[in-house]
Amino acid sequence: MTHPSIPRILTIAGTDPTGGAGLAADIKSITAAGGFALAVTTALVSQNTHGVSAVTMPDARTIRDQLDAVSSDVDVDAVKVGMVSSIDYITTIKQWLEETKPTTIIIDPVMVATSGDRLLDAQAEDALRDLLVLATMITPNIPELEVLAGVKPGSITNFEQACQAAKTVARELSTVVVVKGGHLSDNPLINALVNAEGVITQAKAPRVETTNTHGTGCSLSSALATRLATGEGPHKALSWVTRWLYESLIHADALRVGSGNGPIDHSHRARRLEAVATNQPWADQALSIPQLHTPSDASRAITATDTESVIGAAGPWTQLLWNAGTPVLEEIWNLPFITGLRDGTLDEWEFTAYQRQDAIYLDLYSAALAHLAFRAQDPLEKVHWASDSATTLEVEQALHRDWLNRHRGEEFADALQMAKTPITAGYTDFLLARIATENYVVGTAAVLPCYWLYAEIGFKLIEFNHPDHVYTKWLTMYGDESFINSTKNAISIVEKQMELASPTDRERATRAFLGAAIWEREFFDQTNRMH
Numbered sequence: 062m063t064h065p066s067i068p069r070i071l072t073i074a075g076t077d078p079t080g081g082a083g084l085a086a087d088i089k090s091i092t093a094a095g096g097f098a099l100a101v102t103t104a105l106v107s108q109n110t111h112g113v114s115a116v117t118m119p120d121a122r123t124i125r126d127q128l129d130a131v132s133s134d135v136d137v138d139a140v141k142v143g144m145v146s147s148i149d150y151i152t153t154i155k156q157w158l159e160e161t162k163p164t165t166i167i168i169d170p171v172m173v174a175t176s177g178d179r180l181l182d183a184q185a186e187d188a189l190r191d192l193l194v195l196a197t198m199i200t201p202n203i204p205e206l207e208v209l210a211g212v213k214p215g216s217i218t219n220f221e222q223a224c225q226a227a228k229t230v231a232r233e234l235s236t237v238v239v240v241k242g243g244h245l246s247d248n249p250l251i252n253a254l255v256n257a258e259g260v261i262t263q264a265k266a267p268r269v270e271t272t273n274t275h276g277t278g279c280s281l282s283s284a285l286a287t288r289l290a291t292g293e294g295p296h297k298a299l300s301w302v303t304r305w306l307y308e309s310l311i312h313a314d315a316l317r318v319g320s321g322n323g324p325i326d327h328s329h330r331a332r333r334l335e336a337v338a339t340n341q342p343w344a345d346q347a348l349s350i351p352q353l354h355t356p357s358d359a360s361r362a363i364t365a366t367d368t369e370s371v372i373g374a375a376g377p378w379t380q381l382l383w384n385a386g387t388p389v390l391e392e393i394w395n396l397p398f399i400t401g402l403r404d405g406t407l408d409e410w411e412f413t414a415y416q417r418q419d420a421i422y423l424d425l426y427s428a429a430l431a432h433l434a435f436r437a438q439d440p441l442e443k444v445h446w447a448s449d450s451a452t453t454l455e456v457e458q459a460l461h462r463d464w465l466n467r468h469r470g471e472e473f474a475d476a477l478q479m480a481k482t483p484i485t486a487g488y489t490d491f492l493l494a495r496i497a498t499e500n501y502v503v504g505t506a507a508v509l510p511c512y513w514l515y516a517e518i519g520f521k522l523i524e525f526n527h528p529d530h531v532y533t534k535w536l537t538m539y540g541d542e543s544f545i546n547s548t549k550n551a552i553s554i555v556e557k558q559m560e561l562a563s564p565t566d567r568e569r570a571t572r573a574f575l576g577a578a579i580w581e582r583e584f585f586d587q588t589n590r591m592h
Contacts, residue, residue, distance in 0.1 A: 068290035069135055071163075072283055073128075073154060074143030075104030075116075081324030082276030088143060091325035093305065094287035101127040103145060108529040109317030110275060130158045139165035141283045142192075146181065157196050167286040168196040169278055171442040172205045178422060190234070197289070198237040198254070199230075200282045203244040206230065220251050227255035237261065237284070237295075243277060249406045252281075252303045262296040262472070264303035265406040273313035280325060281306060295435035296472040300408045305330055308397070323488065328341050334590060337583075345576035348385070352569035353378075359462045362571070371520045372513065372545065378559030382506065383513075385571060386578040390514055393582050394521065397589050400533055403525045411588045412532070413468045414476035418485045418587065420461045426435040427453040427487035429496050429508060436501050442554050449547055456538035460534060484587045490581040494574045502558040502585035503512040506570035509555050512548040515539050 072087035080086070084100045093100040104125060107115040115537050131137065140163045158166060170189055172181050181189065186208070193199050193209075196250045201209055201215050210226035217223050220242060227238035236256075242250030253263040281302055288298035309325040316326050341347075350362055356377035363384045374380035393399060398415070401407030432448035465477060496504035519539030526536040538544065559567055 067095045067098060068138040068287060069437050070139045070141065070283065070287050070290060070461070071099040071101065071137045072141045072143065073101045073124075073145070074141075074279065075106045076102060076326060077106060077108055077276070079109045079264060079319055079324070081110065081318070083143060084275035086279040086324065086327070087112075087143065090280040090283035091141075093331060094138075094284040094302070094326050095291055096287035098283075099131055099137065101179055103129065103143075108130045110323050111151030112321070118146070118343075120343070121147075121153045123143045124150060125153050125157065128154070132161050134156070137161070137163050137171075137477045139163060139167065139286040141286045142166070142168045142196075143279055143282070144194075145170035145189070148185050148188045151185065152168070155188075155192045155195065156525050158192075161301055164197075165286055165289050166196045167198050167200065167282050168193055169200045169282040170205055170209065171278075172208055187448050193234050196234070198239055199283065200239040200241065200278065201230075202241060202278060204523050206238070206240070211233075218245070218302065220245060220253070224255050224260055228257065228259055230259035231255055237467060239281070239299075241278070241281065243274070249404065252299060253314065253325060254299055262299055264296075264300045264408060266307035267400075267404055267406055269307065269310040269313075271310060271313050273325060274310065275314070275322045275324050277306065277310070277325060278389055280309070280327065286522065297410060300410055304397070304408065308333075313592050333426050337586070337590065344389075345579060346570045348572075350568050353381070353571070354565040356562050358564075359567075367590050370513075370517065371377060372516055372552065373547055375549075375556035376560070379552050379556045381559075382509065382555070382571060382574045385575045386510060386514065389575070389578040389582050392516060393514065393518065393585055396482060396582070396586050398585050399518065399522075402535070403522055405531050407532070409468065409531075410473060410476055411415055411591075414479060414588045414591060415585075416461050416464050416585070417476055417553075418482055419480050420458060420465065421481050422485050422489055422584070423453050423461070426492065426508075426511065427451075429489070429504075430491045432493070432496050433504050433508065434500075436496070436504065438501075445547075445550055446556065449551075452547075457538070460538065482584050482587060488577075488584055489576075491576060491580055495577075499536075499568050499573070500562070502555075502562040502566050503570045503573045505551075505555045505558050507553055507573040507577045510581050512544075514578060516545055516548040519544070 070091045074087055074125050075083045077083040077085050088098040088100060106113055113267040125535050126390060130349060142154060145154060170193060172186060204425055205224060206223060206226050207214055207217055209230045212226055217226055223240045228239045229395040231238045238255045240253040240255055243251050249265040251263050251265050252270050254261040256516045284305060285298055288301050312326040312329040313323065316323060318324055352361060353359055359377045362381055374383050377466045399415040430446045430450035434443045434450060437443045437446060492507050494508035516539060523540035528532055530536060559570060
């Protein structure tokens, strides 16, 4: 089936004038997930972040008129159904779905409030079950899952119990159940897709401590419908939605919408991607660096920050470089890729895509180190660069091959086949150009961030490492003693070469170091921009 580049997603739900739930949340979620939102209104709700004060319900004929108006003119690629509060509404929507037969139908079976209060009477619940049979997926909260599975309220307290109940519901309704970890206590929380056979796939995210979670269920359902309608498989769709919701939650408090249970920040990802797409010059070009004649010039050139190097500079010139790169190091440490790598919640598709790009990068990085060895005059420096060039291919690439060979499932196919990205090409071209066309000192400074920044991050990550960590081999590698010693040696070489260099070459080397540090940041973050 051919999927449109911008899928048309219809949401059927009520309003929320404060923008946190219902149609407002659905429209924002569909847009954020890459779709075009269509909307049919089932209720005019007077509410704010403290609760609902009044609800005005149109008659069922009005619902049908809206649905017909849409489907008579627009090819709908997916439908998300939210709260439908009466048998008439449920019957009307069911008839329309049976007639139009959308490919993807996601139903959020709003039956039980978070407080545990039942929102539908018994007859409406029975009618809703008949509607759920049409769904591609359903997204109940935990109290709703208990009702659908026929288990005692409050009996589902962990992920395993939720999946078992979801399996029962999936078998009964012939659908896929989305298990949402937000109402459970697991940390990291786990979202999963469950069919009659069991768990199809799952995605993890750190639990976020915030009261601003209003509309999370609406948002998940709408975003999931959109990602599926783009043609993504279940694993990638669930992974994208889980990561996007996590980002929306961790930035929810900053919205300051209302004084009660506020909304999530649906648009944070879009603003973040807009920010990294800027055409403004990077700091390596924009920073004013004076002529560097003496060590005292270095100490005044770039103000030191509060972050100290664990490994330590080898003298004033490498201290200058450290001061220049420290803000970038802090940005790297806070990237979603690094935080996910740290706590083990980084999606395996994203890590596989990173490994694919890093394998491409390392081939060219090895060539860059070999060229540095060719240009070096000092025999010991030749040995250092040549040895690390070989280690890059023999040790690091072996680890990459092991990961990539163990992740050849269908869900990783596009990550494994991905060609060299613009960021990977830009970074490797930058390094090779500094080494091939600039003086030797500039080339040594350009490769130093791949030693120093990695080692510093490795020192931070190692405290989170344990034998059962999904990425333990990677956390171990960059805390390895031989890599630390190689990093110290590289710092010493750069310090020596900076001391011998002219003021102009010192300035160019400083810019090369800072430029490479920024490329490191972009390289770590690139897979977070692919979803």
